[in-house]
Amino acid sequence: MVEEHDRVVLTENLPEQDLQAGDVGRVVHIYGDGAAYEVEFFHLDGRRVAVETVEVSAVRPVASTDITHARTRE
Template identity: 75%
Template sequence: MIDEHARIVLTESLPASDLQAGDVGTVVHVHDDGAAYEVEFFSLDGRTYAVETVEATAVRPVASTDVTHARSRE
């Protein structure tokens, strides 16, 4: 299970929210012992651009080998 306030990486895109696999967010709530997570996604300047509930299968914890990458949202 991923803990609240942990950073996660999406493993599946969420097109309706303009989120792509690889986007990084922060868990703000854990649902049903880790079955799903409420995740907040931020721009690099700290503005929230989405808060989504995602299934546990659609996220993974951030790894020490991950590298931050920027993309623009239009």
């Protein structure tokens, strides 16, 4: 179960926002019925990239076997 402030991993691309499957964000709001999350994405230096509403099926919880990976985004 994902809760507010948990980190999540995108499982699908969001091309309009230049976000890719594998990008990591933090849940900042869970909509009432739990069908969607408001997720904030950041550059590694702390600058905000985007805040997006995504369906539960578009993200998964961070797993203990996940590793950090960086990609360049302008």
